[in-house]
Amino acid sequence: MRIEQQxxxxxxxxxxxxxxxxxxxxTLTLKPAPENCGVIFIRKDVKESESIIHGxxxxxxxxxxxxxxxxxxxxxxxxxxxxxxxxxxxxxDNVIVEVDAPEIPIMDGSSQPFIAMVEKAGLKTQxxxxxxxxxxxxxxxxxxxxxxxxxxxxxxxxxxKINFNDNIIGKQRARYEFAADTFKQEIAAARTFGFKHEVExxxxxxxxxxxxxDNAIVVGEDGILNDDGLRFExxxxxxKILDSIGDLFLFGMRIQGEFIGHxxxxxxxxxxxxxxxxxxxxxxxxxxxxxxxxAPVAAGNFVYA
Numbered sequence: 378m379r380i381e382q383q384x385x386x387x388x389x390x391x392x393x394x395x396x397x398x399x400x401x402x403x404t405l406t407l408k409p410a411p412e413n414c415g416v417i418f419i420r421k422d423v424k425e426s427e428s429i430i431h432g433x434x435x436x437x438x439x440x441x442x443x444x445x446x447x448x449x450x451x452x453x454x455x456x457x458x459x460x461x462x463x464x465x466x467x468x469x470d471n472v473i474v475e476v477d478a479p480e481i482p483i484m485d486g487s488s489q490p491f492i493a494m495v496e497k498a499g500l501k502t503q504x505x506x507x508x509x510x511x512x513x514x515x516x517x518x519x520x521x522x523x524x525x526x527x528x529x530x531x532x533x534x535x536x537x538k539i540n541f542n543d544n545i546i547g548k549q550r551a552r553y554e555f556a557a558d559t560f561k562q563e564i565a566a567a568r569t570f571g572f573k574h575e576v577e578x579x580x581x582x583x584x585x586x587x588x589x590x591d592n593a594i595v596v597g598e599d600g601i602l603n604d605d606g607l608r609f610e611x612x613x614x615x616x617k618i619l620d621s622i623g624d625l626f627l628f629g630m631r632i633q634g635e636f637i638g639h640x641x642x643x644x645x646x647x648x649x650x651x652x653x654x655x656x657x658x659x660x661x662x663x664x665x666x667x668x669x670x671x672a673p674v675a676a677g678n679f680v681y682a
Contacts, residue, residue, distance in 0.1 A: 380665040381507050383470040385409045387499035392490060394482025397443065397456050400586030403482040405460075407494055410471040412503040415629045416464060418446065418454045421477045430454050432461065432474075434627040434650045440643035442585060443480075444624055455480040458643065459569075462623030463491030466560030468500060470507060486568035486592040488619055492561055506665045512634025514659040518649045523640040525621075525649040527659070530635040535618050537638045543572075545596045549614035564622070566608050567615035570594035573602060621646055633663070 391406040410417060416432030427450035430436065439445035443456035460481050464472060466488060474481075484490040517526040533555040540548045553564055571588070573595055579585040594612065595602040609615055621638055624646035638645070653660055661670040 383412045383503040383505050383507055384468050384500045385412070385471040385503060386469060386495060387501045390494045390498040392482065392484070392494055394484045394490070395587040395589075395592065396478055396480045397483040397585055397587045397592070398480050399478065401478065403476060403478040403480065405482055406475040407498060408473040408475065409501060410473045412471055412505040414471050416461065416472055416474060416626075418457070418474045418476065420452055420454060420479070421475055422479075423452055426450075427452050432457065432627055433629060434624075434647055437627065437643075437647045440647060442579075444627070444643045444647070446627075453479050456483060457481055457627075458620050458623030459484070459486075459488050460491050460623070461626045462560075462619045463488035463565065464495070465622055465626040466565055467492050467495035469495055471503070483569075483587055483592045486570075486594070487616070488565040488623070489561075492565050508630050508671070509663040509665055510628060510630050510632045510634075511661050511663050511670075512632065512653075512659065513661055514656070516649065516653045516656055516659045518652050519639070519641065519645055523642070523645055524638075525641040525645045526637040527649065527653060528635040528637065530633065533632050534635040535621055535638070536635065537614050537617050537621065537641075539614050539617055539640055541613075543596070545600060546570075546613050549611045551611055551614045551618060553615075553618050560622075564615055564619050567612045567619050568592070568594050568608065569616055569620075570596065570613055573597045617641075625650065630662070 386407055386409050389406055389408045393402060393404050396403045418430040418432060420428045430446050430448045436446040437444055438447040444458045445453050445455040446457060447453050512527045512529050515528050517524060519525055535553045538550040571593055576588055576595060590603050621636060624643055628650055664671050
């Protein structure tokens with residue numbers, strides 16, 4: 378992988394959107410951040426002393442309908458994965474995310490609006506170099522129904538397979554390999570999706586109140602209900618790749634290795650990071666200026682937690 382310096386955004390930028398869970402308007406602001414601090418969420422609607430939530434896989438507490446992070450004061454920020462994927466794809470390492478609600482706005486259900494925010498703000502190169510998490514050996518979690526796996530590779534690659542028992546989605550598979558601008562072109566616009574009967578059941582239960590055809594692909598018995606159809610023929614599996622990238626970026630650094638997902642979701646994506654770190658022979662953190670492993674230290678020092 379290329380030697381690259383860390384980046385933050387050049388200036389603050391704000392967007393407004395609907396929260397998936399509450400259905401209420403949410404204001405989100407991205408602000409420049411110092412090097413080596415990662416992604417820091419700040420809840421503006423709670424006490425300042427309880428408002429900071431670090432964007433780390435160690436802080437994941439819920440994985441239903443998205444990835445939720447919680448700090449030591451039991452303050453949550455949910456649905457972070459699309460934003461995290463967008464920050465990763467746009468090349469942002471360090472950023473402050475201010476939000477006035479317990480969730481990130483769902484926007485159009487993809488990472489595309491967050492890419493646009495970063496492009497509007499611009500990027501600022503910082504002095505410190507990115508450290509790389511290099512996969513050295515195979516690590517796998519899950520079972521025959523759903524699984525996630527890391528393998529050694531020269532670059533960051535994601536392979537994903539889905540299999541739905543219906544005539545609309547069915548079986549899909551895709552492969553994504555990181556290169557400049559490929560995330561924006563191939564993955565960022567892929568939207569989240571759900572079945573009409575599931576959406577109706579969640580709304581009846583008071584869940585996903587902000588979910589609509591404006592921010593998700595909705596699949597009915599006879600086809601796609603969205604007037605504009607699909608953005609990609611295989612948009613469903615592309616979105617699963619997007620989700621995986623967002624969840625994996627919660628490790629706090631770029632990954633050199635191959636991730637293979639088979640019907641995996643937010644829970645499995647988080648589980649494999651914990652399992653990886655529990656197997657120190659399977660990974661190492663590389664100093665990109667020398668391409669040599671850094672001296673072993675506690676895993677918590679490798680992430681922004």
